[in-house]
Amino acid sequence: MTIEEVTGETPPSTPPPPSSSTATTTTSSKAPPLGSSVIPIVNKLQDIFAQLGSQSSIELPQVAVVGSQSSGKSSVLEALVGRDFLPRGNDICTRRPLVLQLLQTKGRSNGGSDDEWGEFLHLPKDTRIYDFSEIRREIEAETNRLVGENKGVADKQIRLKIYSPNVLDITLVDLPGITKVPVGDQPTDIEARIRTMILSYIKAPTCLILAVTPANSDLANSDALQIAANADPDGHRTIGVITKLDIMDKGTDARNLLLGKVVPLRLGYVGVVNRCQEDILLNRTVKEALIAEEKFFRSRPVYHGLTDRLGIPQLAKKLNQILVQHIKVLLPDLKSRISNALVATAKEHQSYGEVTESRAGQGALLLNFLSKYCEAYSSLLEGKSEEMSTSELSGGARIHYIFQSIFVKSLEEVDPCEDLTDDDIRTAIQNATGPRAALFVPDVPFEVLVRRQISRLLDPSLQCARFIFDELIKISHKCMMNELQRFPVLRKRMDEVIGDFLREGLEPSEAMIGDIIDMEMDYINTSHPNFIGGTKAVEVAMQQVKSSRIPHPVRPKDTSEPDRTSSSASQVKSRTFLGRQANGIVADQGVVSADVEKAAPAANASDSRWGIPSIFRGVDSRAVTKDNLLSKPFSEAVEDMSQNLSMIYLKEPPAVLRPSETHSEQEAVEIQITKLLLKSYYDIVRKNIEDCVPKAIMHFLVNHTKRELHNVFIKKLYRENLFEEMLQEPDEIAVKRKRTQETLHVLQQAYRTLDELPLEAESVTTGMPKHQELLTASKYSTSSSYTSSPSTTRRSRRTGDQHQNGYGF
Secondary structure, three states: OOHHHHHOOOOOOOOOOOOHHHHHHHHHOOOOOHHHOHHHHHHHHHHHHHOOHHHOOOOOOEEEEEEEOOOOHHHHHHHHHOOOOOOOOOOOOOOOOEEEEEEEOOOHHHOOOOOOEEEEOOOOOOOOEOOHHHHHHHHHHHHHHHHOOOOOOOOOOEEEEEEEOOOOOEEEEEOOOEOOOOOOOOOOOHHHHHHHHHHHHHOOOOEEEEEEEEOOOOHHHOHHHHHHHHHOOOOOOEEEEEEOHHHOOOOOOOHHHHOOOOOOOOOOEEEOOOOOHHHHHOOOOHHHHHHHHHHHHHOOHHHOOOHHHEOHHHHHHHHHHHHHHHHHHHHHHHHHHHHHHHHHHHHHHHHHOOOOOOHHHHHHHHHHHHHHHHHHHHHHHHOOOOOOOOOOOOOHHHHHHHHHHHHHHHHHOOOOOOOOOHHHHHHHHHHHOOOOOOOOOOOHHHHHHHHHHHHOOHHHHHHHHHHHHHHHHHHHHHOOOHHHHHOHHHHHHHHHHHHHHHHHHHHHHHHHHHHHHHHHHHOOOOOOOOOOOHHHHHHHHHHHHHHHOOOOOOOOOOOOHHHHHHHHHHHHHOOOOOOOOOOOEEEOOOOOOHHHHHHOOOHHHHOOEOOEOOOOHHHHHHHHHHHHHHHOOHHHHHHHHHHHHHHOOOOOOOOOEEEOOOOOHHHHHHHHHHHHHHHHHHHHHHHHHHHHHHHHHHHHHHHHHHHHHHHHHHHHHOOHHHHHHHOOOOHHHHHHHHHHHHHHHHHHHHHHHHOOOOOOOOOOOOOOOHHHOOOOOOOOOOOOOOOOOHHHHHHHHHHHHHOOOOOOO
């Protein structure tokens, strides 16, 4: 949105190059001086922004008058105007900020009129008050209307314009004087409140500070200079005014104060002599007081050479020049701020839209909202949004991050055997053999264990779908356009519809993810080309076991019987890779008798070799026992049998059987084979899951909602009987629309007003008021940042050589 669109203006066309006659005319004619136009335009801006009250955020150039109570502020302002018009009294007189705009008119000598009048902004337009006593009474009455008659204070402005040929164009803000002790209806913290009010004006860098201090007080303890220093510590915006120079103690003077040797200020000081209370009671006019002020300075040799720092005329001229220069410096930034505020306000006003009453208009508005919302939703998902963030991932980029950097990465970091111990695998292998000893490693434990590990992939897959669901909800909230802020019912309904629709899309996504996991568990495809296979697993496992084998030192053979028995028992308990014995499981409490171990023939141990176990070992042992019994006489055989029966007994099997704590080398090989098979097949399934789960989520949840969202909105919300309910605005929206419309109108006025400024004017010239014509003030010069041009300085020096400066001394 451009300024021309907001203000309704067309950009100026480029003028043709001037002809010779035109150039001659332009050269000969003089442009209006900046000083005669810039302050009235700023005054006009102040009146324009006064319509907004405290809502205005544009800070305009102005001069704020600060000082303690009874410091002479009102007398200084009346002297600048040349008339009595401010409330007087012994107590606090200024109880509301008074914005005083002095506007110079053409006098009778310039073809105008010598009439002087005032206009209040709170009164009907063009209400002129020619009686300045009436102006005083109106100030008092307007103050009392807001804060009462008992010394109350408020920060709401009173705006007064004074038109006179006897003033210079100056805008001043007379602020309440700083008081220490509350009186009347004033609160106990009146001093803090007044200081806060003053700071709210002078802290703005666009505000010049006129700090008024009586000469009969210590300048270092001046309340005005102290509060000015808080807002302007460098003193670039502060002008000091020393009042009541005529009542200083005898033998003292204010020369060092005016020269800035006590408290230096960049813009310097001006000393003035106020009317005393006796002068006011005797109705001595301001013009008479100015003549008395001139006589006072002429009669004090100590003030000779300070003509540019003495008297009300010099103060008026200095204020005018500094204010004009100050405005000139601030104008570019002021116009930029008004332009930016105008565009921002127009955009805000546009977001509130217009009130639509007809059903057709409401239907078209609703359809437009739904279409824009769906377009914004798709743009965010596809990364085509015009409001793309450059500081963080958003929209579809976050979905991709969840798939690749969270879901896939998390699955890749999982070890399929991390929750399986060697004992778990060995127990599974032994359980899979049933009542028989297996000749080979059974495949049932592998399938059981691999299904167990595949089932672990279900939870992270469902969690991934939930993450995507949450992201889509966030995206739907970001699609809420500013226009929808007007209609909270519609916004709530749209939230409900898209929330329900996304949940409907989440259900088939989760169901599909469950089916994918179930498919992987239902069929273990050991023929997959990437599967390691049994032969390769055996080869790798054998190599790993051999590489990890640690040789044990050989102990000298002992002839004791317990050692032989132990050696025989260990040989009986040994197992091979292709076949196993039935005693590979131990109980929580021992069930194998030492006598049974002793009865086992030693010859049986020699028949067991690596890889070729004797699967008939138990039958051989029984055959040998039978032969021994048959070779003996019947009586001896019966006796031997009775002895054997009395020596052998069985214990009850325990409730829980666990594998032995130690396992043989063959068992280590079997465990390693199972691990290799598990890892190999798990990697195959993991890659399938990493590929299929995002596809399922994108198909059933993301793309489905993107394709069907508009149709769902139309089906659920585009109903004529719901138009009025959903497009109902709250009262605050209507208030905001009205407020922004007023602000927009004010900013448009301000922008057009700034176009009236003479951009080509570079020099600043001001006229002298009529009542100051007898008092020829010297050319203003100061060491501040508002310095005159070199040409102006040279002209000033030439003038000073020919004429006497100041008051003629």
